[in-house]
Amino acid sequence: MDIDELLRNDEENFDHAKVKKVSDHVAMYRTLVSNVYMISNPSNESWFMIDTGIARYHERILVAAERHFPNLPPEAIILTHGHFDHAGSAKALAKHWDIPIYAHPQEIPFLDGSTSYPPVDPTVGGGMISLISPLFPKKAIRLTKWLRPITDETASTLIDGWRIIHTPGHTPGHISLFHEEERILIAGDAIATENPESALSIVFPISKIHGPPAFFTEDWDKAKQSIQQLIQLRPKLLLAGHGLPIEGDAIQEGLEHLYQNFDELAIPNNKKNE
Template sequence: MDANVRVGQDYKFIPMSSVSSGKIWQVCPDVYYCTNQIVNFVMVGTPSHWVLIDAGMPKCTEEILEVAEAVFGQGNPPAAIILTHGHFDHVGSLKGLLEHWQQVFVYAHPYEFPYLTGRKAYPEPDSSVEGGILAKIASIYPNDPISISEAILRPLPDDGEVPQLPGWKWILTPGHSPGQVALFREADRTLISADAVITVKQDSFYKVLLQTEEVQGPPRYFTTDWQAAWESARQLELLRPNLLVPGHGKHMSGKALTMGLRKLVRDFDTIAIPKHGKFVEEADENS
């Protein structure tokens, strides 16, 4: 199988981290996640069959492989890789992982395909957006698209099933990116929310460093459609999840999660939507 993945010329190591970096959390008998610098990747399954969800930061292949081997053993590739979306911090080490693991398919929503096959770049991150220092330095974040070989990239099926993960459904959650998806398991109401809902204020360096827990909307500097992002948060809140594993921040459960999601959806315009920024202003001009 052709495992060719070309990364953008601006893909480089990003020197930022958090107190949770490198920690592995087991939140269900078969659900694990690890914080890779400032982003989470998720692993679902058992040593006999598991799936990787997202591929972390650039230049972190060895760290991700070490985590996977610690959980599932050496020489044990995933049955599939699911990409929630194609931003640099969710696909950053995909090339190295696919070079190490052979015969692994990658699945994503077709709306993300232009950004995963080199045909189109996301809008540049907005360093003018209201927010903390991680928003102000957003111009340093990689933005060139990666290009995954059509031999290994597959669309998520129309019926909502998640390949290689029986019992899980994917849910389209646009706003942060056109084809972002979340994953939900009805049996135990576990939600893998990607960046549609996160649990840390991602533009604040201090809060990211300490992983201060608070239910938040998507990272401001990359989110281009705030009304769609609000609707996506509303759809996830309606699922009434018992457990949330976000793209950024720590997992949450119980009353804190229920109340946090409810407040976010109710007050999304003040909690999540920035007061100023090019994507907010473009939306106002077009309304």
């Protein structure tokens, strides 16, 4: 199984019903390896797209969005961070809808072409990563024309009830989104709910809380502190960039277990005690 075959397969099996409502105000659409979320703003019937999957998915994402919100383009795209599996279709979608792309101020340099993420460590990782490696971008993503900074303060004027939480570690400007009243957490790659190092999880997703995708994580101390922040939020519904939704007590148990055993469970062997 190679990446082109996988992509072709996924395109042939494209199913509009793949847009799944996961709560009153959140829908998800799973691209080959990563999730796109659509959150609605009940007060003025607007909505926002959180992350945009890998490249080559913009047409499918457009159909998915149109099915869920007929004739209503989103207000904006918000990126949890700038990795290619989250920002891949951002440019094409922003261009199509003529809407801004929001990211944390510390993530912006990675999205406007001024700097690149550190090279991927080839000694870490495995299944999914080697599988999608042909999709790794050859040059820095440049979204400058559409790019705007977002912080918790500015977010409150944009979307009702959602907070922007800076959860660095996986990348410097990584953010999570949290709906205070309904306790819904969109965690990006601060954690994963499937094993991102396993190619099998694409075919047989098993919901369990894992650390951030190891291959691309830059700062393990910060990544651990960010998990502590997530624990304090006590989410009732956990939506990650990779994997299926997790509900209820399993979230708190999973997050605590990951935090307590972070070195063993999340940090790759060659990065321990660095």
